[in-house]
Each structure stands twice: as structure tokens, then as C-alpha cells.
Amino acid sequence: MNALRWIVFAMAALAMNFPVIVTLITSFKSAKEIAMNPGLLIQAPTLANYAKVLTDTSRFNIYAYLYNSTVAALIGSSLALLLTLPAAYAMVRTGAGRRHLLPLVANLRAVPLVVFAIPLYMMFQFVGLLDTRLGLGLILTIVNLPLSLMMMVNAVSDMPGEIDEAARMDRAGAFVILRRIVRPVIWPAVVTAFIFGFITAWNEFLFGLMLTTRQAVPVTVGASFFFSASGGGVQWGVASAVMVLGALLPVVLGMLIYRQLTGSITAGAVKG
Secondary structure (H helix, E strand, O other), X not given: OHHHHHHHHHHHHHHHOHHHHHHHHHOOOOHHHHHHOOOOOOOOOOOHHHHHHHHOOOOOOHHHHHHHHHHHHHHHHHHHHHHHHHHHHHHHHHOOOOOOHHHHHXXXXXXXXXXXXXXXXXXXXXXXXXXXXXXXXXXXXXXXXHHHHHXXXXXXXXXXXXXXXXHHHOOOOHHHHHHHHHHHHOHHHHHHHHHHHHHHHHHOOHHHHHHOOOOOOOHHHHHHHOOOOOOOXXXXXXXXXXXXXXXXXXXXXXXXXXXXXXXXXXXXXXXX
């Protein structure tokens, strides 16, 4: 019975990750082998695609794309936390905005991002934030706000209110309580929200495509440049190598999220 379960699990995992597996295998094939052997077996593994991506930066600079994605994702995830942590604390402890504002912000997650495309483009063009890492980071902050706020509200709600009362008796202000008491206690949730936000920002494609052209192009958009028909057709091997390299950081952070979520189950104990 256990063997059957593992077989079903393996088949499900293979089906869900099949595109990733194909991309990874293709990245180790030469252009000739891709044309003659499109299957999953590799006859002559090669690192030529990775070498081309990492060394030939005359036309497509993957290092610049990775740097742009990192900066914009850091801005988007960090700023979202800086905004939602105090907002969540106020909502939970005072009830302000929890009835109407929280559902409104949370429901923004269900709205297609393309709805905001035209007005955001016009606004960014007016203030001079087009094709800048700061502008892209600000948009990614908005994308991260709903999930970050919900996670912070849940984390603060699980924290006993008696801790705040004890701190106020010692004449601690709201900022001190938030920085020295609330944040350390809910730190696992903060880290998890940050990683979730970073991955979401890193994987964002629509706004990266709309708001950047040269200076702030993220890796998600930059990877699509390798699909351009240059020198006789799409460079499938090179494009696959770019996608694999661009996915490494989110994969690592995804593993950290799993460990953080596992640790947060037992991290709710309040320190004296």
C-alpha cells in the first residue's frame, strides 16, 4: 500500500513539474541535439548554453537583469512589510480598519493586475519613474501589500494582548512595543512574509514588461529576449539556461519558506 502511494505521489510530482524538467534538460542540450532529439534523454550533455549566457553579455546582460530583479524585489518585499506591520498592529489592537479596510485590501489580490496597467503607466511616465528600479520596486510593493497585510494581521492576532499591557505599564510607547516586543515575537511570520513577497516580486512579469525598457529590465522580462529569432530561429537551449538561472533564487527561497513555516509552528512561545 505504501509503495502504491509513493508511485502516485511520484507521478503527480512528475506531472506538475514536467515543464521545469523539460526546461532543465533542454538547457544541457546543444542546438543540434534539440532539433534532432527533443525528448527527455540527453545524448551529449553540454554546458555551452550556460557558458554563452554567462560570458556573452554584449547583447543580453543576464547579470544586469538579475541585479534589477534583486533590487526591485528587495524594495517590493521590504517596503510592503514596513507598511503592513504597523498597520496590522493597529488593526488588531484598536480594531481600526479591520472591518472594512482589511477586506478591501485583501480583495485586491483577486483583481487582475492588468486593470491597473494603463493608469500606472501614465502616472509613472508623469513622475519620471519609467524604466527605474525604484519605480518597479514601488509597483511590486503594491502587489505584495494584500498578502503581507493578511499574514501580519494573523501573526499579531495570535500574540497575547497582555504583553502590550505589561509594556504600557512600564511606559513604553506604541513604537517601542512594536519594535522591541511585537516584532521579535512574530519574527518567523515576518521572515515568511518577506520571502513570499520577494518570490512574488521576483516572478512578476506584467509590470516589468510594461514599465521597463533598458535600464531596469528584470530577469523575467530579460529571459524572453532570448526567444527572439536571432541568427536563424529561437535559441531554445540558451533560453532554457536563462530560465534555469533565473529560477535558482526563488527555488532556494522556497526551501527557506518551508523550513521557516515548519519552525514557526513551535515559535509562538512568548519570551519572558
